[in-house]
Amino acid sequence: MFEKLNPRQNEFLIDVIDEKTSRINILQGSVRSGKTYVSLIAWLILIALYPKNSNFLMVGKTITSLKRNCLTLLASLCPAFVFSTSKKEASLFGRKIYLEGVNDSRAEQKIRGMTLQAAYCDELTLFTEDFFSMLLSRLSMPNSKLLGTTNPDSPGHWLIKKYISRKNDLNLKIWDFFLDDNEMIPKEIIASMKKEYTGVFYDRFILGKWVQAEGLIYSRFANDKSRYIIEKFPIHELQSIHIGVDYGASKSKTAFVTIGFTRSYETLVVLDEFVPLGINSPEKLYENFLNFYRKIQKEYGYISTCYADWGGLGQVITKGLQTYCLQAKVPVKIHDCSKFRIIERINILSRLIGTDRFRILSRCSETIESLSSAVWEDEKDDVRLDNGTVNIDVLDAMEYAFASFIPKISNSFNKIPAKELCAFSGGAGEEKFLEGVII
Ligand SMILES: Nc1ncnc2c1ncn2[C@@H]1O[C@H](COP(=O)(O)OP(=O)(O)OP(=O)(O)O)[C@@H](O)[C@H]1O
Ligand SMILES: [Mg+2]
Structure with missing residues (x-):
């Protein structure tokens, strides 16, 4: 359907378009597996479908990481998306989107008073549990949705224990992504990334599993x-x-x-x-x-x-x-x-x-x-x-x-020469890729 998307990304987007998403929607899996990329396309679609006067929010661990991981990419995917990190605001299709960093001491207070139609969360495992549950309480409009991406962490992490493992009770849906599915990253770079990770890091960041760290560390x-x-x-x-x-x-x-x-x-x-x-x-x-x-x-x-x-x-x-x-x-x-x-x-x-x-x-x-x-x-x-x-x-x-x-x-890991990646990407812009390959 979408030529440039891999089958898993396609499957997810079809679910979004067919309105087969839930209240909480989480894309999880290996690093560099294309979660953020496709989730941002889904975010564009979701926002366009909601009324203009709704409130939207995008959150990352910090505003800087949100910009690095998502905002710049979103602006390159859709020129109608404009943002200001100093004002902590963005706009898209005439709709206002608030931007926040979980680590910002004032963020929680600010969001506490909001009623949100939809929220986008980058790297969910880095959020505090309190922030996340408060965010869910703000999503109180009919058909409110949360869309988020994450790499796996330990099985004792609050996100898996209190939410993902209870998905059937919570109106929560999961989509899995794997590094090998990302056709935009040359095979030899994928091979060298796999060598970088050992033990628990390999299991989590390459295999995409929520596993306990055990045994020898190094x-x-x-x-x-x-x-x-x-x-x-x-x-x-x-x-x-x-x-x-x-x-x-x-x-x-x-x-x-x-x-x-x-x-x-x-x-x-x-x-x-x-x-x-x-x-x-x-x-x-x-x-x-x-x-x-x-x-x-x-x-x-x-x-x-x-x-x-x-x-x-x-x-x-x-x-x-x-x-x-x-x-x-x-x-x-x-x-x-x-x-x-x-x-x-x-x-x-x-x-x-x-x-x-x-x-x-x-x-x-x-x-x-x-x-x-x-x-x-x-x-x-x-x-x-x-x-x-x-x-x-x-x-x-x-x-x-x-x-x-x-x-x-x-x-310094996996710096892919910009030209090489742009050739693979269909020319989506150097900056995005130079940033994008950093984990
Ligand atoms: N369909 C696509 N077309 C073009 N580029 C893509 C596509 N899918 C992914 N990419 C690029 O591949 C790289 C990795 O994708 P992305 O950042 O979405 O992965 P991720 O799963 O969010 O990784 P991480 O877990 O490390 O945050 C990025 O540079 C992204 O822009
Ligand atoms: Mg990501």
């Missing part, structure tokens, strides 16, 4: 360590060097880990580590850090930035650390680390390992040991086991060192 590293462990890394190939700092409290240890990136975040190299023992005062910590910092400086010539934990009294310790280093005439740049969700840090490192873009110096024995033995906690959703058997602190410190670069590393 199984590919654990089963083939010699591939990643090296004696030395050429200093001139490093574009930047960063130190991650995790402060130990009663049970946890203090850990410092140095990492380096090669050009364009191609390879992440763990260069050094230090887990000082017997830290019984802030001064002792400062002294150990400064020694480690000087050692790295001596060996590599420079350090770009340091990223420290900021939970509890972390920020106070960091202030003290900065002052201590300054007094020793060693000015250091220490920022609060970006934390992200632990699963996002693990996912990005797994993808680097999976694509052979990770190396670790053999001297980093604690980090090597922790990477090889880290496991998911049984019966818990996406929790890394932290019962003292594995040195999690050294992993935290390593992750703090690279976490601020997660968006950049993510962008």
